[in-house]
Amino acid sequence: MKRWGESSFEAQLPPETVLTQMEMAVIVCDRFSNVIYSNAFAHQLFGFGGDEHIGQSILSLGIAEEDRDQATELARHVLKGGVWEGTFSNVRADGATIYTRAHAVPLRHPSGAIDGIAIFAREALRSNQRDQDRYGLLERIGERLAGSLEPSTTLRQMADTLVPQFADHCFIDLFSGDRLVRRISRHAAGWSPPPGTWAEVGEPVSYPPGHFCAKAMDRRDAVLVEDLVQHRFSAPNGPSGRLGEDMGITSVIAAPLLARGELLGVMSLALSNLSKRPDPHYDGFDRDLVGAIASRVALAVDNAMLFEQERETALAFQKDLLPGERPPRLDGLKIAWRYEPAKPLESHGHGIQTQVGGDWYDVIPLSAGRVGLVIGDVEGRGARAAAVMGQLRAALRAFAQDDKPPAEILRKLDEWTRTMSAARRPRGGDDVVRPPLVSCTYFVYDAWSRVLSFANAGHDPPLLVQDGQVSELEFDSKGAMLGVRGGGVGGEILFNEESCELKPGATLVLYTDGLIDRRPKEDGHYHSSEESRRMVREAVAAASHGDVEAVANAAYDAVPGDIDDDVAIVVIRTAGEELAVEQRSFRAEPIMVSEARRMASDTFAAWGMDREQADLACLLVSEVVTNVVLHAASAPVPRREPQVAGPAPGGDPLMGFDEEIWDLGMELGRREPAAKEFRLRLRRGADSLWVEVFDSDLRLPRIRSADETDEGGRGLYLVDQLATRWGARPTSDGKAVWFELPLEP
Numbered sequence: 001m002k003r004w005g006e007s008s009f010e011a012q013l014p015p016e017t018v019l020t021q022m023e024m025a026v027i028v029c030d031r032f033s034n035v036i037y038s039n040a041f042a043h044q045l046f047g048f049g050g051d052e053h054i055g056q057s058i059l060s061l062g063i064a065e066e067d068r069d070q071a072t073e074l075a076r077h078v079l080k081g082g083v084w085e086g087t088f089s090n091v092r093a094d095g096a097t098i099y100t101r102a103h104a105v106p107l108r109h110p111s112g113a114i115d116g117i118a119i120f121a122r123e124a125l126r127s128n129q130r131d132q133d134r135y136g137l138l139e140r141i142g143e144r145l146a147g148s149l150e151p152s153t154t155l156r157q158m159a160d161t162l163v164p165q166f167a168d169h170c171f172i173d174l175f176s177g178d179r180l181v182r183r184i185s186r187h188a189a190g191w192s193p194p195p196g197t198w199a200e201v202g203e204p205v206s207y208p209p210g211h212f213c214a215k216a217m218d219r220r221d222a223v224l225v226e227d228l229v230q231h232r233f234s235a236p237n238g239p240s241g242r243l244g245e246d247m248g249i250t251s252v253i254a255a256p257l258l259a260r261g262e263l264l265g266v267m268s269l270a271l272s273n274l275s276k277r278p279d280p281h282y283d284g285f286d287r288d289l290v291g292a293i294a295s296r297v298a299l300a301v302d303n304a305m306l307f308e309q310e311r312e313t314a315l316a317f318q319k320d321l322l323p324g325e326r327p328p329r330l331d332g333l334k335i336a337w338r339y340e341p342a343k344p345l346e347s348h349g350h351g352i353q354t355q356v357g358g359d360w361y362d363v364i365p366l367s368a369g370r371v372g373l374v375i376g377d378v379e380g381r382g383a384r385a386a387a388v389m390g391q392l393r394a395a396l397r398a399f400a401q402d403d404k405p406p407a408e409i410l411r412k413l414d415e416w417t418r419t420m421s422a423a424r425r426p427r428g429g430d431d432v433v434r435p436p437l438v439s440c441t442y443f444v445y446d447a448w449s450r451v452l453s454f455a456n457a458g459h460d461p462p463l464l465v466q467d468g469q470v471s472e473l474e475f476d477s478k479g480a481m482l483g484v485r486g487g488g489v490g491g492e493i494l495f496n497e498e499s500c501e502l503k504p505g506a507t508l509v510l511y512t513d514g515l516i517d518r519r520p521k522e523d524g525h526y527h528s529s530e531e532s533r534r535m536v537r538e539a540v541a542a543a544s545h546g547d548v549e550a551v552a553n554a555a556y557d558a559v560p561g562d563i564d565d566d567v568a569i570v571v572i573r574t575a576g577e578e579l580a581v582e583q584r585s586f587r588a589e590p591i592m593v594s595e596a597r598r599m600a601s602d603t604f605a606a607w608g609m610d611r612e613q614a615d616l617a618c619l620l621v622s623e624v625v626t627n628v629v630l631h632a633a634s635a636p637v638p639r640r641e642p643q644v645a646g647p648a649p650g651g652d653p654l655m656g657f658d659e660e661i662w663d664l665g666m667e668l669g670r671r672e673p674a675a676k677e678f679r680l681r682l683r684r685g686a687d688s689l690w691v692e693v694f695d696s697d698l699r700l701p702r703i704r705s706a707d708e709t710d711e712g713g714r715g716l717y718l719v720d721q722l723a724t725r726w727g728a729r730p731t732s733d734g735k736a737v738w739f740e741l742p743l744e745p
Contacts, residue, residue, distance in 0.1 A: 025100075025121040028107070031114070033058045033075045045100065045123065047092035058119075064089035064097070066160050067140070078104050078117045087139045088121075089165070098123055137166055141293055145300040151308060154300045155184045158267075158293075164188035167269035168280075169249070171198075173205045173213075174257070174265035174301070180205040183265075188275050213266045216254040220263070222291035225252040226281055248273035251281040255294035259302035267294050313383070315341050321390035323362055331369050331685035332447020332575040336548035337361055338556055340567045342381075342514065357566035358385030358438075359512045360393050364400045367729055367738045368690040369447060369683055372400045375459065375510040375570055376440030388436045391420060392482075396442070403729030406442045406455035407497040410482070413440075414457070414495075417483045435483035441510070445502075448581045448683055450574060452508075453499040457482050463540055463555075465507035470541045473500075473508070502574045507548070509540055509555055510570040518561035532559045548573050580607060583681035588629050588695065596625045596680050600691070603682050609689075610744060617689060617741055620723060621680070623715035624693050624737050628678050631697055688724070689741045696734040 019026055025042035029035055035053050043049070046061050053060040063071050067088050074084045084104040091097055100121045107116040141161055145154065151174075159170045163186045172184035182199045199205045207214040216223040228249050254268040269290060271280040282290075319339070327335035342357065358378025366372050374396060378389045395416045399409050417435050439458040445451075458481035461472040477496045502508070516532035527535070539558035543550045548571040555569055582603045586592040600621045604614035679694040703716045719726050719739050726739035 025119075027058070027061070027119040027121070029058050029075070029117045029119070031079060031116055033072075033117070035060065036116070042121070045098075045121065046090060047094050047096070049093075062091040062093070064091055066165065070140075074102075074104055075117060078106050079114055081106055081114060089140070137161065138289060138292065141296060145296050151301055151304045152183075154297070154304050158297050159184045159186035162186075162269060162293075164275055166286075168272045168274045169247075169270040171268045172257075172265065172297075173267075175263070180207075180265060191274060207266075212252055212254045213268055216256050216268075217263060217266050220256050220258060222253060222255040222287050222294065224282055224284065224287040226283065228252055253282050253287050253290045255290050257294055257298035257301065259298040262302075264298050264301060267297060310383075321386065321393060322360060327363060328365065329687070330363070330365070330371055330447070331688075332579050333371060333445070334548050334573045334575075335363060336552045336571045337363075338552045338567070338569045340514075340556065340563060342563050342565050342567075357381045357514070358389040358436075359514065359566040359568040360389045361510065361568045361570045362393055362397065363570075364397055366400065366444065367403055367725075367727055367736075368681075368692050368740075369685055369688070371445050371447070373443040373445065373510070373570065373572065374440055375462070375512065375568060376438060377459070377512045377514075377566075377568075379437040381565075385436075388420065388438075392417070392438060392440075400442075401727075403727070405497055406444055406453055407495040409442050410440075410455045410457050410479075410495040413442075414482045437484065438482040440482065445572075445574075447575060448579050450502050450504075451499055452502050453497065455479070455495045455497055457495060458484075460511075460513060462511070463509040463537060464502075465509070465540060465544045465551075466503050468541075468544065470537045470544070504574060504576045507540075507544060507551060507571065507573045509536075509551065510568075510572075511536075511555065512566065512568045514563055514565035514567040515555065515569065516559060517564050518559045527559060527561075535559050580684040581682065583679060585677050585679045586625075588676035588678050590626075590629055592678075593622055593625050593629060597622050599680065600682060607684055613689075613741070613744060616722060617691065620719050620739055620741070621691055623718055624691065624739065625678065625680065627701055627715050628693050628695050628697070628737065631695075631699065631701070684743070687743055689743055690738060691741075692736050692738040694731065694734065694736045698730070698734060700728045700730070700735055701737055 019039045022039060023041055025045045026037070026039045027035060027042055028037040034055055034057055036055070038051070038053070042061075058071060058075070059068055070086070071088070074086075077084055083106075084102075086102060088100050088102055089097060090100050100123060102119055102121040104117055104119045106114045107118050109115045141158065145157075155172050159172070163170045168188040170184060170186045171182065173180040174183050175181075182201050182203055182205050185193070185198065185201055187193070207217075212223045212225055228251060249270050249272040251271045252268060253270075254266055256266055257264040267290075269282075271277065271282065273280065322339060323337070327337055339359065339361070358380060360374075360376050360378070362372075362374045364372035364374070374393075376389075376392065378385045378392065380388075392413065396409065396413055399412045399416075404412075417438060420435065439460075441454060441456045441459045441462070443452055443454040445453075456475050456477070456479040458479055461475050461478075464471055464473045476498055479495055516527075516529055516536065518527065518532065536555055536558040539554040540551055543554035546554075551573075552569050552571045555571070556567065582599075584596075584599055586596055597618050601614065601618050604617060609617070676696065681692040681694070683690040683692070701716055703720055716726075722741075723739035724742055726737075728735055728737045
């Protein structure tokens with residue numbers, strides 16, 4: 001005989017025997033919610049004679065129609081690694097209805113991947129059928145309301161739960177300003193009231209004095225009419241009353257919707273001959289139950305309305321911080337963009353929700369028709385993420401106007417990200433405020449040379465479509481996200497500068513990760529990131545012959561499921577034709593000013609420019625070129641070390657250098673500076689003319705105030721007054737001074 005405290009059994013029961021003898025239903029499903037195992041108690045609980053449901057959907061276990069959405073959401077939640085517990089209404093094989101309390105957990109492969117779902121279930125309550133109905137109703141309503149974040153969804157779920165289980169008719173009216181508006185009108189057996197009788201959804205509702213709904217709102221308490229036939233004073237008037245008589249309405253409960261002391265509206269439930277119930281009458285317990293339900297509904301509606309208001313505010317805030325609905329008109333580029341905020345996630349009691357995020361994009365006109373492009377994503381969600389996004393977008397726009405290389409722009413933006421976190425630290429406090437993590441890629445595209453320069457900060461590469469082939473734009477280095485310290489001098493991140501040449505008609509698709517991270521649809525299947533990227537590539541390839549709007553729409557619709565995070569998409573396509581450009585180099589001498597002006601005049605004439613516009617452009621060309629030539633002539637000569645020829649021939653090396661040889665060496669070592677040059681480049685777009693003058697002088701020009709007696713000093717002032725824009729930017733070997741003039745049609 002085995003003694004108390006011994007640590008092992010002489011014989012162990014196999015797991016199959018344990019599961020068979022358990023007085024609890026055990027169901028195992030695969031990743032697609034198909035049943036692959038059920039024990040004997042599950043057959044007994046759900047009334048099945050064998051394994052006919054093996055290989056079929058979990059819905060084959062008799063889950064009631066009104067709970068099927070909840071079952072689908074259960075699978076989605078558990079397949080993401082969560083656990084779930086709640087109550088289901090099940091229809092047994094013999095037609096009887098039972099309520100089961102279920103607990104679901106994920107099944108994991110040794111590698112950690114989720115292979116399926118294990119569900120443990122038991123009967124929720126053993127009593128008469130009506131008590132079971134009441135118990136299951138209240139519990140399931142609580143579960144559904146706990147995760148509801150949209151008013152319309154909240155009300156629809158309530159109506160689906162109450163009809164036909166507890167009522168044949170359900171009406172929910174909410175105040176909009178000072179009047180009631182019908183929001184829900186739900187009826188059993190697919191029946192709908194004839195037009196002109198009961199108020200339809202969206203129509204105003206007015207209850208006369210003495211009406212049970214009016215009493216419920218006045219008393220702030222649920223009102224029961226057990227037998228409507230004997231209480232004619234409570235019946236509605238007009239067509240509504242006559243239709244009620246025709247439908248044989250027998251009993252009604254009206255309950256006010258109260259939340260935080262405020263009356264939001266009224267909910268009324270009615271029984272009639274529509275469903276042929278054995279006892280179509282409510283009692284006092286039903287009135288108290290509906291009162292409790294109405295309180296929960298009101299609180300859920302109030303929370304949903306507050307959430308919706310906050311979400312709309314954050315969304316409006318974010319949209320105001322993003323570019324307008326239409327992209328700007330740019331030479332050599334066609335652009336389409338799309339932004340979609342994530343929708344709230346209904347989680348049936350788990351409180352999971354989705355708010356607007358920090359995705360952003362921008363198109364920034366730069367000097368000489370060049371364009372800055374950015375796509376980025378701020379970590380986190382809600383108003384704070386949108387505010388950080390707005391600050392970063394404004395900062396990047398300001399930095400971009402310096403016309404620095406993309407890597408330098410990201411370095412400054414990274415520093416700005418750290419500055420924001422330091423500004424939030426309390427004065428004198430030691431608390432560390434972590435900088436927001438931001439991924440982004442900044443591009444600069446020159447439509448005349450077709451060169452795309454870019455630097456990346458931890459963002460996914462865009463898709464590139466060239467010659468009908470779709471691939472990812474190759475990054476030599478993905479780079480660290482903004483706000484991550486380390487890797488460079490003084491702890492700063494070093495961003496790599498890269499460039500490539502885009503072919504005519506090439507398409508670039510920039511996007512944020514919300515495009516590929518989707519919630520699954522009805523099948524409950526989550527797509528991996530690689531699967532999602534493949535779907536997007538295939539969709540973009542199929543739509544690549546369409547316009548940029550078609551490509552953006554195809555990319556957005558490529559991955560099935562609801563978006564779980566914000567999605568930003570920017571599609572750009574290069575021009576198929578060459579843009580007009582002319583350039584020439586000149587010696588930096590005063591005589592070359594007239595040559596440069598002549599070259600500009602001939603080019604403008606060849607382009608068919610208006611004579612008055614061409615004369616103005618030539619005048620400004622002369623002023624900018626003159627400024628460059630004057631500064632080239634006054635540029636300081638770089639200091640050079642004297643070069644010595646050596647000791648005098650036959651002289652004693654220990655006695656030093658011969659003075660004559662020294663002087664000769666000084667003369668021989670002096671090199672004449674190379675002749676200085678400047679380059680004039682003219683660009684024509686659809687609406688603007690750009691003029692650029694390049695030279696090797698690193699000094700940037702500035703406007704100065706000229707006195708009345710000064711002969712010069714007014715050139716740049718004239719450019720500033722007559723040009724649309726002007727400026728100067730550093731180049732790899734000097735600087736470029738540029739200005740823009742509009743082209744009148």
